[in-house]
Amino acid sequence: MQAQEQEREFIRRVQAHQGLLNKLVYLYADVAEDRQDLRQEILLQAWRAYPRFQGAARFSTWLYRIGLNVALTSLQRTKKHAAADLPPDADGPPAPTAPFEADDRLQYVLRRFSAVDRTLLVMTMDGYSPEEIGAALGLRPGALRTRLHRLRHRVEQLWH
Known part of the structure; x- marks a missing residue:
């Protein structure tokens, strides 16, 4: 597949799965800016991995897996930074x-x-x-x- 065809196919598939991307970013990011960053990182990682997509699984399953990996990595980084910013007596969010x-x-x-x-x-x-x-x-x-x-x-x- 030529590079332009591959790019068009990737964009078409991603556009068809915007709902999946929205769910992922809303599940794993609380702030609009973080959601946008997470969406961009998921798309970047998916684009990098797309040449290896074989179609053995549905595209949505494949994209979920990539999105989940990116989100979990992002959460780990965020938790490390957040823990350093918390005052010693912080009990977490209020009920x-x-x-x-x-x-x-x-x-x-x-x-x-x-x-x-x-x-x-x-x-x-x-x-x-x-x-x-x-x-x-x-x-x-x-x-x-x-x-x-x-x-x-x-x-x-x-x-x-």
Whole structure:
């Protein structure tokens, strides 16, 4: 494939998956500037890896995997910097006091999970198969089923 054709194909595929990118950046970045940085880094890493994309998995699964790796790396860097900026007696964010709308409640619940668990839940809600989720997250089927069962139970507890 020529470079221009490859670039056009990549852009077409990415544009078709804007919703996936939006979910990733909103799940893993709280501030608009951080979301934009994360989106750019995901796209950069995806573009660099695109020549090796073989099509064995769906493009969305492949992009999820790259996005997740970039987001987790970004979170690790952010946590290191944030920990250095916290005063010694900081207990974390205050508990929310206002009633939640459904989307706000979902965001609140999802933020209570690790980044990988958050992605597992969102991919499940998006209808990805266990095989696709396992491929994106590097989990074996048995471990995936067990983890998902525990997460569903915890979501129910947090939701009510």
